[in-house]
Each structure stands twice: as structure tokens, then as C-alpha cells.
Amino acid sequence: MNEILQYTVQGLAAGSFYALAALGLAIIFGVLGVVNFAHGACYMLGAVTAAVLLDLVGMNFWVALLVVPVLMFVFGVLLERLLVSRLTALDPLYNFLLTFGLSLLLVDLVKRQYGVSGLPYTRPEILTGQLSVGDVRLPTYQVFVLVFSLLVCLGVWLLMTRTRIGMIVRASTEKSELTRALGVDVSRWVTPVFGFGIALAGLAGVLAAPFRAITADMGSSFIIILFAVVVIGGLGSIVGAVVAGFLVGLVEAFGQAYAPTLSQIVIFVLMAVVILIRPAGLFGREENA
Amino acid sequence: MSSKRLVATAVVSSAALLLSACGSGGPGGGDGEFTDGKVTLAVLNDQSGVYKDLSGPNSVKAVEMAVADFQEKYGDDAVVEEVEVVSADHQNKPDIANTKAQELYDREGADIILDVPTSSAALAVATQAAEQQKLYINIGAGTTELTNGQCNKYTFHWAYDTYQLAQTTGTAIAEAGGTDWQIIYPDYAFGQDMDKSFTAAVEGAGGTVGDHIATPFPNDNFTTFLTKAASAEPDVIGAMQAGGDLINLVKQYNEGGYADDGIDLAVGLMFITDIHSLGVEAFEGVQFAEAWYWNLDEENRAWADRFLDETGTRPSFAHAANYSAALQYLEAVQAEGTDDADTVVGHLEGKEIDDVFLKNGKVRAEDHRVIHDVYLAKVKSPDAVEEEWDYEEIVSTIPAEDAFMPLEDSSCSMG
Amino acid sequence: MSAPTQTTARGAAASSPDAAPRGFLGRSTRRWLLLAAGLVLALVLPWVIYPPVAMDIAAWALFAVALDLLLGYAGLLSFGHAAFWGGSAYVAGLTAVHWGLPFPLAVLVGAVFAMALAWPIGMLSVRRSGIYFAMVTLAFAQMLFFVVNQWRGLTGGENGLQGVPAGFFGVEAVEREAFWFYYAALPMIIGGMWLAWRVVHSPFGRVLVATRDNPARARALGYDVDRYRVMVFVISAGLAGVAGGLFAISHGFVSLQEVAWQTSGKVVLITVLGGIGTLWGAIVGAVVIVILEDQLASSGFDGIGIITGSVFIIVVLLFRRGVWGTVADAVARRTGRRPADEAVGAADGEDGR
Secondary structure (H helix, E strand, C coil): CHHHHHHHHHHHHHHHHHHHHHHHHHHHHHHHCCCCCCHHHHHHHHHHHHHHHHHHHCCCHHHHHHHHHHHHHHHHHHHHHHCHHHCCCCCHHHHHHHHHHHHHHHHHHHHHHHCCCCECCCCCHHHCCEEEECCEEEEHHHHHHHHHHHHHHHHHHHHHHHCHHHHHHHHHHHCHHHHHHCCCCCHHHHHHHHHHHHHHHHHHHHHHCCCCCECCCHHHHHHHHHHHHHHHHCCCCHHHHHHHHHHHHHHHHHHHHHCHHHHHHHHHHHHHHHHHHCCCCCCCCCCCC | CHHHHHHHHHHHHHHHHHHHHHCCCCCCCCCCCCHHHEEEEEEEECCCCCCCCCCHHHHHHHHHHHHHHHHHHHHHHCCCCEEEEEEEECCCCHHHHHHHHHHHHHCCCCCEEEECCCHHHHHHHHHHHHHHCCEEEECCCCCHHHHCCCCCCCEEECCCCHHHHHHHHHHHHHHCCCCEEEEEEECCHHHHHHHHHHHHHHHHCCCEEEEEEEECCCCCCCHHHHHHHHCCCCCEEEECCCHHHHHHHHHHHHHHCHHHHCCEEEECCCCHHHHHHHCHHHHCCCEEEECCCCCCCHHHHHHHHHHHHHHCCCCCHHHHHHHHHHHHHHHHHHHHCCCCHHHHHHHHCCCEECCCCCCCEEECCCCCEEECCEEEEEECCHHHCCCCCCCEEEEEEECHHHHCCCHHHCCCCCC | CCCCCCCCCCCCCCCHHHHCCCCCHHHHHHHHHHHHHHHHHHHHHHHHCCHHHHHHHHHHHHHHHHHHHHHHHCCCCCCCCHHHHHHHHHHHHHHHHHCCCCHHHHHHHHHHHHHHHHHHHHHHHCCCCHHHHHHHHHHHHHHHHHHHHHCHHHHCHHHCECCCCCCCCCCHHHHHCHHHHHHHHHHHHHHHHHHHHHHHCCHHHHHHHHHHHCHHHHHHCCCCHHHHHHHHHHHHHHHHHHHHHHHHHHHCCECHHHHCHHHHHHHHHHHHHHCCCCCHHHHHHHHHHHHHHHHHHCCCCCCHHHHHHHHHHHHHHHCCCHHHHHHHHHHHHHCCCCCCCHHHHHHHHHCCC
């Protein structure tokens, strides 16, 4: 029983990274119609930036948690203005290809600049060790990641449902043609939304820094799982991205615990089943094509 | 305007095409003892990927040091005047390694290829060596296949392998009282080998291995596995991950505070470059097998100082091993007065060697496994570090005879 | 997800040959000249560049043509084609190792396996088009990667499947020398390309283009769009399988690299760089990328991704027609003819969301 609780928390903690990053992916897709292949690279950049800032100016984890997403937001805004916006009028596949090229570029730039063996990161003292709840012991950091990302997801949800900007974003994500038809000017929000999505990936990266290896390649397999996550959740759905993120984390954890050799395949089997039963994803709407 | 730029690229690429055609005039059938009148050593390794720091461009430097030492030692008495060092980057891709090896042997006149990390790439190069009947000395890859099922006359295995890693760490720790083990291994060929070898080593030394926990590869979340392993309250968790996965695991082991529960972490495969990039704090107290350590004694240190002057960094075992392999190859060429592959192979077989890398070294004739003393190392605590790269404390030395797979267990037949 | 009128990445020149009036002498003469030039290039390739590299170029060219068939003419971007290239490589390798089949047969067995694999993957994947299709195929290919990696007894895991013989009915020259192997393999490469060309220029191909440009209309006309898509997916996988099998056998081993997602990425890169929907472009792309990688391996420059990534970004931003499409336009302009598909280029700008 204890073990089950432990695996649940661990699965949800692993899912937090997917949920945050997938949320960013979903929002960007919603407003721009772009699937950002470089999202994994942005997750990596978040972690690398945190490590570099720690090394250069001694910026600690808590400050990095605030500063890095802001930097990533700026990076995202530049990216959108300089590159992505030139292709948004075309078929979305072009931006998919563009961001694919971008991820190749970013990964190798980081490799050349910061080496291949990974960067060190000092974890905050307060988050080390384990929390004991009765007989159950849970690594403190995992609990923190879980709580923190749940709060962020909640915050984003409030932003989406309680503010005008959020309403516009959500409307254009979930009913894009209708929103346009009603004459809402979505274009003003395109750039900041892209930046915001990138910032979320960066935030997931900062959260990963004390906990995972910080290497140029850390985003390469992450992005593929992320694609499975959004396919499962339904690309057009913000709630779907978050729920599927946590779900995939859980599937991964229990798969690892009870069928380790199959654990990587299980996620893709889940994806296949979802496509078979609900092609649009658990929370997506049916395609009209 | 736009089309012009592309035409330009096309011209450049066709120029490259022509260049490669011109530059590749085959080796002239040089007369006498030396094909094309010189000896060419080729370093084929990963100069851009995960093994770049471990070996990479600095191994090329190390081989150049060996050439310089050879030329200094023999001066005018050297049997061959011109010794050339060439290198290529296989980017950790076996198909590129394969093509490049072929090209190095037949177009660049390479007499020997050195290094080649990544076992699939190393095995492909070994096949090329056998086909082209030229030497290949492996340093970077750890697969025991090279001296077992897929051994051949022209391939030597110089530095370390999975069997030796297990023998070193497993036996030494079990004998020191860490008898109750849990093993976490990545579920692919390397990890499965390591799991088997470690289990044999630990059990051979009177220990027991509880669970063998397979993990996906690559993987960034090991917490579930650690929880599972720790729940059995073992003395030691043996982690067989490498590279980025190892760092993930070590970080999560630290987060979990398992060291405070008295559960030690032993690592199957770790390099000094891992410690350097992550910092000693992250690895403090971790025990692992080391094939060579720069700060072990005066001889090593003196060489490491020279290496530092050349490259600006301290050498890993792979750098020293590349140096040693190149030097011993040249010594063999000098002794025989020829670069004829069969003659040099004959010279090396059974040879006992002592140099900066090989202590009590011997080239086994039967399977071409080069055996030598290896070490169990422990990562120092941050306070004990006296200078940069001074990260390891050598806990014990495992004599050459005990460290490697006994001949009778090898399935190699040179045929 | 996308409006029905929206076209997917378009095969610029795709429909144009057929749009041009038949029997227009200049055009058909040029086509024959081009074909002759291509054949000559294919025949002299191992004389000008190192034969194993020439073989790599040929294999990647066919692989890219296979992808272009799908991307350029059906508008489906597969980001998981490594599954078919690599799946076939393993099966071809295994049959050559265990049954000692001569290589052309082993490659065919591999290609059949790739098609059998493509059937269910295609059935599932075509349920979504556009970006979804790319992500889903990528995920399926990753699944195969894990299976191959785990199934060590069969595949050799990360050591790869070593010692694959290139049996060719006892002809020593072909079995041992890359130079002659190239010529023995060339008919399969050219045969594969010819098949792709036939598909494009058949009624089936025209329906494909219709499903790409306007799936709703094609459906309304009574075509089973999904069925067409699955069929072209399977054909494309078969061609990728031929390429992958030849690649593996020419190297004498198969490694995990062949089923890794980076391989899927590389073939997309080659196709887009060369020019989507041109077939010829795929070949040009393969020549450029394979030679570039080969040269960089000996150059001491350690950031291949920096070059390929930047070139790719520039191509996507500025030369969406790829090398082939751009050059073809320039030639057309110089000879005073209307560039083949200005109309398509203009439409590109209009079909935004």
C-alpha cells in the first residue's frame, strides 16, 4: 500500500514536468497553430540557463525559478518575431519543420558552448532528504515539484478563465474559427502567448535542474514523450495537456515499478489506444477535415 | 538573388565532391618494409558527442605525444622517418565509423586505427580491420564481445571492459563487507552484461544480490527504482547506468537521502570527466572502477603534467591508454622494422609491457585482451580535494591477473 | 484542427508536369535529358567519390524519394520513417545472417516487412492529418526503437547486428568490394525511384494530389481518402525499406541508429532541403547532406547540427521550394517561361488560418 502511494507521488512528480511543458505546447498550438518541435530544446535551455546563472552570478534556485522563465519569455518573443511569424500564414507544417531545425541548432550550440558531460547544479538544502508521512517516506523534492507545478497549472487555469486575455486565448485555442468569425483580434496576443508557452517549458527545465542531468540532449527524448502526451490529451485542449501530462507520469511510474522492460512502450501503447478510440484525444474535439 | 545563393551552395558542394575525389588517390605501392614510406596512425572517435571529453580531440593530442616521444627516443635510428597522425569524428554513429574506418584504411593509408568508443561502432571497425588486415586497438568501447565471439587477429582491446568493471568494483566492495546488493541496470546490452558480471563478481566474493531491477534507457526518472531497491535495505545499490542517465540516478539518490540510511552507491561505469563536470559534491563517496588515474604516482603525474601543458586539462584513462597504445604500436614497428600488420601483430602477441598506462601489462595472444592492474576508486569529499581534477582516492589495486576475464572463459577463437 | 481548404506542405512542382500540355516537345526533351543526366550521375558516382559514400548517397536518395512520395504528393509528413528504413534493415540483416539469402532477396524480405509494419501504423496514423500525423508516426517509430533495443537476443541490442554478409550468388567482387556492390545495388535503387515516379504519374497519384489539396472535395467525389493515404503510406514504407535494407547490407551491420528518431529527422531534412514534391530534389538533398556529413567528420568541426540546423532554417524560411525547386524556377525564368508553379507559390500565402 505504501509503495503504491510512493509510486503515485513519484509518477505525479514526473508528470509535473510533462504537464507544465505540454501546457506550453498546447497554448502555443491553440493560438498559433504551431507545434513547437523546439519545445524539448527550450526545456533544456531552461535547465542550462539556471545552471549557467548559478555558475556565473551565483543565482540560487528560488531566484532562478522566477528569472529563467522571464528570460525564456523574452527568448520566445524574439523567436516568434524573428522566425515563427514569417511562416504563420503558411501551412503549419512549415513551422514544425522550422522548429525542428531550430532544435538541432540549439542543441549543438549548447554542446559546443557548455560541453557534453553535463553541468553541475547545487540543490537547495531545504528540499533535500525525505518527508515522512506515517510509514511513507517521500523525497522532499518530488513533493515540492508536484505542489509547485499544480499551483502553476492552477494559476494558468485562473488566468485562462478569469481574465479577458485568458478568455481570448482559450477561445481561440478551443474554437479558433468561431473566435475569428466573431471579430476578436487574436493577432495582438500571438507574440506574448508564444513567449508564455516557451517560458513554461523553461520553467519545467529549471525544476529539472536539481533533479536531472543537465545536458544538451536532455530535451531530445523529452519532446517525443511530450508529443505522446498532447496526442493523448488532445492537441487543442489545455486541460487535456495537463491531465495527460500527469497521466503519462503515472503510467510511467507504475510501468517502471511493475513491468520495467515495457515501461517505455506502455506510453505509446496508451497513445495508440487513444487514437483508436478517440482520434481527437481524450479532451480534444473531432477534426472537421 | 535568392537563387544565386543556392547555386553558390551547389558549387561549393560539388567542389567538395571534386576535392574528395582528388584527395583520395590510393596509396602508392611503396616498396620495402613500409607501405607508402611512412606510418600512419588514425584516431577514430567521438569528437562532438558524449565521449568528447572522455577521449575526443585530446586523445589525438595524446597520440601525437606518443609519436613525438617515439621520434625523440630513436632519433635517426628510427626505422621510419615519417609518422603521421590523422583523425576522424564518428559522431557516435556506427555507420559513419564503418565508412570512415574503411576510408582511413584504404584511402588515407592508415596502418592502425585507435580508440572508437560506442560498442556498435567498435565492433563494426573490428570487422573492417579483419577485412582489410590492418590493426585496430580499441580503447573507448567496453564490450567484451571484442575479445570473445567477435574477436579477430587484427583487433586488440587495450583499456577496460564490462567484465573488468564488475570484477573490480563488485569483488572489492563485497570483500570489504558490502555483501548485500541490489542492482539497478539499464535494460540494453551493456546494462544486461554489467548486471550479469556484477552478480557473478559479488557472489564470487561471498555476497548476495537481491533484486535485479531493469530500467528503461534512456531514462531521466529513477526515483521509483531507487525506492524499490532501498525498500530491501541493502548495503549497496549497484548502479549500472552511464553518462547522463548515471547523473540522473546519482542526483536522485542524493535527493532521496539514502546515504543517511547507510545504503552505499556503487557505480558500474564512471569517468573522471563525469566528476569534473558535475562536481565532487554530487558524487562524494561513490565507488567505481578506474583503469588508470593521473595522480596515482610520480610517473603518472609527470605524464599528466605534460598532458596538461599540451591540452590545458588533466588526462582521463582514455587519453593515457591512447598514448600507450600508439607508443607500443610504434615500438613494435621499430623492433620489427616494418609496418606489415601480420608481423606487428605477431610482435605484440604475448608481449609484456610496462608503461605509463599499463602496469604489469600483458597482451594476451589468445584473445588479444590487454590485461593490466586496475583500481577501485572512491570520490573524495570536497574538503579533501587539493587541486582541480584531484577527485579520486584509490582504495585498492586489483592485479592484472584477477581483473580481467580468465582465458578459459573466453569464447574467442582467432581461426 | 485545420480548415478543409488548407493544404499541407505542398509539392510545388508535383502536379505541374501533368498540368503542362502533353506533347510539348521542349518539356519532354528536357525531361529525357534530365533523366539521362541523372543516370549518368548515378553510374559515375563511385568513380568520383569514395564508393561506400556513394552507396550511402544512393540509399539515402531512395529513402528521401520514399518520404517525398508521402510528403510531397499526399501531403503527409511522416516523422517516423526510421521505423521502416530501420525495421527493414534489421529484417534484411537477419535473413542474410541466418538464412544466407543473397542480398537482393534479403532486402526484398526487409521491404515486405516494412510494408507489413506500415499497414497498422498507417491505419492508425491517417486518422489524423497534418501535424498530428507527424507526431503520431514519430511516437510509433520510437516504440519500435524500444522494442529493437530490448530484443537483444535477436537484434544484438546496442552492439548492433554485426557481420551481415552481402551475398550475391557467389560473385566475389560484389560481395567484397564496395565499388562493385554499388553497381549490384543500383538497379534496386533506380527501380525504387522508377516505381515512385510511376505512382506519382498514375491516376492513383492524381487522386493523391487531390486528397492533399482538398480532402473534403476528394471525399465528396467518392474517394476513400483514408484508404488512399494508407496505400501510399505502405508504398512509401516499402521503398524506405528497400533503401534501409541496402544501406544495412552495404555496411555489413545494423545498429540502433537505423531506428532512432534522428534518422527520421535526417530524411525529412534531406527531402525539405532538396525540395518537397519534386522527387529530383530528394536526390539532390541526399547528395548534399551525405557529402556534408562525410566531409565534416574529417574536418575537426564538432557541431554538425549547427550547420544542418541553420541551413534547414534558412531553407524553410527563404527557399521553401528547396534546392531543386529554386533552381528549376531560376532556369524557367531565364528561359523566359513562366515558373512552373507561381500559382502555387502565391496560394501559399493565402491559405493561412
